[in-house]
Amino acid sequence: xSNDRIKGMKSLTIVSPDDMHLHVRDGASLPYVVPHSSRQxxxxxxxxxxxxxxxxxxxxxxxxxxxxxxxxPGLNFLPLMALYLTETTPVSEVINAANxxxxxxxxxxxxxATTHSGAGVNSLNRIxxxxxxxxxxxxxxxxxxxxxxxxxxxxxRERVFIEQELIPIRRTFPDLRIILEHITTRxxxxxxxxxxxxxxxxxxAHHLMYNRNxxxxxxxxxxxxxxxxxxxxxxxxxxxxxxxxxxSRFFLGTDSAPHSKSRKEQSCGCAGCYTAHAALALYxxxxxxxxxxxxxxxFASKHGAAFYGLxxxxxxxxxxxxxxxxxxxxxxxxxxxxxIAASEQLNWQVEHTQQSN
Ligand code: NCD
Ligand code: ZN
Numbered sequence: 219x220s221n222d223r224i225k226g227m228k229s230l231t232i233v234s235p236d237d238m239h240l241h242v243r244d245g246a247s248l249p250y251v252v253p254h255s256s257r258q259x260x261x262x263x264x265x266x267x268x269x270x271x272x273x274x275x276x277x278x279x280x281x282x283x284x285x286x287x288x289x290x291p292g293l294n295f296l297p298l299m300a301l302y303l304t305e306t307t308p309v310s311e312v313i314n315a316a317n318x319x320x321x322x323x324x325x326x327x328x329x330x331a332t333t334h335s336g337a338g339v340n341s342l343n344r345i346x347x348x349x350x351x352x353x354x355x356x357x358x359x360x361x362x363x364x365x366x367x368x369x370x371x372x373x374x375r376e377r378v379f380i381e382q383e384l385i386p387i388r389r390t391f392p393d394l395r396i397i398l399e400h401i402t403t404r405x406x407x408x409x410x411x412x413x414x415x416x417x418x419x420x421x422x423a424h425h426l427m428y429n430r431n432x433x434x435x436x437x438x439x440x441x442x443x444x445x446x447x448x449x450x451x452x453x454x455x456x457x458x459x460x461x462x463x464x465x466s467r468f469f470l471g472t473d474s475a476p477h478s479k480s481r482k483e484q485s486c487g488c489a490g491c492y493t494a495h496a497a498l499a500l501y502x503x504x505x506x507x508x509x510x511x512x513x514x515x516x517f518a519s520k521h522g523a524a525f526y527g528l529x530x531x532x533x534x535x536x537x538x539x540x541x542x543x544x545x546x547x548x549x550x551x552x553x554x555x556x557x558i559a560a561s562e563q564l565n566w567q568v569e570h571t572q573q574s575n
Contacts, residue, residue: 229537231534231536234534236522238470239360239473240263248284250476251474251555253290255295256289259295261298264282266281267334272301273302275315279320282297282299299322300324303359312355323360324352325399326339328342328365332362350391356395359395361384363384373449377406384409395417395418396416398419398420403449406419410467411465420468421470424473424493424558429453440483444475445490462513470518471522474494476555479554492555496558496564500564505517506565539565540565544560545560
């Protein structure tokens with residue numbers, strides 16, 4: 219399909235998409251957020267940064283069941299589970315992960331890099347034997363790619379992680395499948411482009427929509443505070459080019475990360491943007507603005523599945539151009555959840571929920 223033919227299009231039907239990076243929390247939070255994702259996506263990779271973290275296959279499968287219990291009736295939604303990598307993860311757990319079809323890989327959190335990362339890794343050198351086992355058993359490594367050194371400027375932490383940590387890991391384990399999660403910089407895009415087919419990246423809607431100016435426009439905007447931080451415009455432009463390039467190493471991962479309004483709006487607010495309510499509407503707007511609607515299906519529905527060796531979804535999903543106003547908040551436990559694009563008009567919405575997969 220040429221861009222000209224789909225410009226001004228009123229609807230767009232694509233293979234049902236997958237969200238390759240999602241936070242849904244646990245317990246009482248699940249019924250507030252899981253329905254949003256399951257109305258738009260057939261599958262999602264669920265992040266394991268609960269407190270305590272999800273470090274074992276059996277914990278992940280129990281967590282998966284709790285998520286499934288929050289999926290509205292009639293929807294097909296498969297949570298795929300990532301395990302939390304620690305310095306004490308045994309090699310036997312890597313083998314357990316390799317043997318379970320719903321365990322997608324291990325998530326690396328450098329200790330202190332982000333929300334609930336306290337149980338993460340202090341010294342990556344110490345877990346090289348685990349990378350070795352993951353390479354051997356073909357278990358992917360999902361990376362939060364930021365160093366935590368307090369002397370490194372917060373806007374440089376991704377670039378420095380790539381230079382100091384990722385390049386050596388990539389070189390030492392060429393067959394390890396690595397996903398650099400929620401990339402935010404031109405350097406991350408270049409790192410992916412310069413490497414082999416075992417290297418990929420997820421890109422969020424908010425890093426495509428905004429640069430760091432938005433975080434300070436007219437005052438401080440806590441609901442745009444996420445990690446890795448929004449960066450300068452040149453980085454935003456590099457991410458957009460990567461997302462719409464058609465290169466199969468870039469795919470959709472919302473990093474939607476729900477936190478209550480009161481935890482975000484305080485003297486030390488926590489990191490995370492909530493985008494699950496309108497994820498596809500947000501992405502489609504970016505692709506349309508950049509004349510690339512024909513590239514959305516690859517990015518949202520094909521590249522991620524192919525990278526993880528999953529079958530493409532059999533069902534389709536239709537987006538229609540039908541303006542709607544995004545709510546100013548959603549209920550969330552006994553508090554509220556302020557979504558990205560709160561009170562703003564969005565042009566697209568999902569028409570059909572997916573049929574059986
Ligand atoms: C995420 C969260 O809230 O769990 N926060 C965020 O700012 N993205 C953690 C993460 O993905 O870094
Ligand atoms: Zn995340």
